Amino acid sequence: MFVKLLAVRAKPLNSTPAADADVGPVLFSAEQIAARVQQIGGEIERDFAGSVPLVVAILKGSVLFVSDLLRAVDAPIEVEFLAVSSYGSGTKSTGVVRIGKDIDREISGRDVLIVEDIVDTGATLRHLKDYLGQLKPATIRTCSLLVRSPVGSEHEPPDVDYVGFEVASDAFVIGYGLDHDQRYRNLPYIAEFLV
Numbered sequence: 001m002f003v004k005l006l007a008v009r010a011k012p013l014n015s016t017p018a019a020d021a022d023v024g025p026v027l028f029s030a031e032q033i034a035a036r037v038q039q040i041g042g043e044i045e046r047d048f049a050g051s052v053p054l055v056v057a058i059l060k061g062s063v064l065f066v067s068d069l070l071r072a073v074d075a076p077i078e079v080e081f082l083a084v085s086s087y088g089s090g091t092k093s094t095g096v097v098r099i100g101k102d103i104d105r106e107i108s109g110r111d112v113l114i115v116e117d118i119v120d121t122g123a124t125l126r127h128l129k130d131y132l133g134q135l136k137p138a139t140i141r142t143c144s145l146l147v148r149s150p151v152g153s154e155h156e157p158p159d160v161d162y163v164g165f166e167v168a169s170d171a172f173v174i175g176y177g178l179d180h181d182q183r184y185r186n187l188p189y190i191a192e193f194l195v
Helices: 030-047 063-071 123-133
Strands: 023-028 054-059 078-085 098-101 111-119 139-148 162-167 190-193
Touching: 023 030, 023 162, 030 063, 030 139, 030 162, 054 063, 054 123, 063 111, 078 123, 111 123, 123 139
Parallel strands: 054 078, 054 111, 111 139, 139 162
Antiparallel strands: 023 190, 078 098
C-alpha cells in the first residue's frame, strides 16, 4: 500500500490569532515551555531513580504538558488519568472538586506523581492528595505546569514539588492545554485571556 504524505506548512509558534480579541499577551512561549519541561523531566528522572513512578495526569488541562513531560523522562514511567473539575465554564474556581473519571489501576505501594496544569488556591491538589492517599501509595509528589503567585491572595501558597512557571494571582491563562470554556487548549504557548 502506498501512502502519499502531504507537506503541511507549520504556523509560527508564537503568533497570536489576530482574529481572536480574547487572546492577550503571550506569557510563556512554546520555546520557554519546552525548555522548562525538559528541566522538570530531568529532575523527575533523578528523584525517582530506582523506581517506576505512576504519573496521575489530571484531565483535561494537563494533557499536553504530561505528554511532553513523559517524553522528557528517560527512565521507566507509567501513566494514569483522573478527570477533575472545579471551574465549570467560568474563570474562577468554584471551590467544589468533582471527580469525573477515576484511575483504573491499583496504586498501593507505588510512587505516585500527580501532574496538574495549574494550581490556583491549592484546594483541588489537597483534595487529590487526600483522595489518592487513602489508596496507600508509597509516596505522593506533585507537579504543576503553572502555580499562581500567592502575592495579594488570601490563600497560602500551595505545596508543589515540581513547578513549571509562576503566574500572577489575578491572571486567567489559556493555551498549552489550559482553556476557557473548552477553547484555546491547542495554542502552543500560554497567554493571558482577556475577560
